Amino acid sequence: MPTQDPAESETESAVETAVEQPVIEDADTPETPTEAPVMSKRILTIDDSKTIRDMLRMTLVDAGFEVLQAEDGQEGCEVMDKETVDLVITDINMPRMNGYDVVRNLRARTELKGLPILVLTTESDTDKKNLARDRKSTRLNSSH
Numbered sequence: 001m002p003t004q005d006p007a008e009s010e011t012e013s014a015v016e017t018a019v020e021q022p023v024i025e026d027a028d029t030p031e032t033p034t035e036a037p038v039m040s041k042r043i044l045t046i047d048d049s050k051t052i053r054d055m056l057r058m059t060l061v062d063a064g065f066e067v068l069q070a071e072d073g074q075e076g077c078e079v080m081d082k083e084t085v086d087l088v089i090t091d092i093n094m095p096r097m098n099g100y101d102v103v104r105n106l107r108a109r110t111e112l113k114g115l116p117i118l119v120l121t122t123e124s125d126t127d128k129k130n131l132a133r134d135r136k137s138t139r140l141n142s143s144h
Helices: 006-020 050-062 073-082 099-107 126-134
Strands: 042-046 066-070 087-090 117-121 139-142
Touching: 042 050, 042 073, 050 066, 066 073, 073 087, 073 099, 087 099, 099 117
Parallel strands: 042 066, 042 087, 087 117, 117 139
Antiparallel strands: none
């Protein structure tokens, strides 16, 4: 087996070490701060009306939010099985699962107890609004 010259070995080690060490910049070079990427808040909108979902998406994305969408309450709960969001906005009247049941389903999940849930509806019936409040929605918005 050939033996390596000690001088060669020291030179190779010096080269490896030089490559591994950070480069020190000139003191006159301004430092640029390293900024962590800004994480946008995620919002799930649940509404059977494509028009409402699209309007909410456009408005919220323009405001800097990431938007997930579901066409009804059942799909919304399925999204929440897989995703983490900062806010849920749900309609009341939807097929398969209504907004009241969405609120009840999400509030039953220990990890989602503090999740803000907004109920967005055109309902003018006070009893229906109170039912949403009783189910622990965060707030009820109405166009009436």
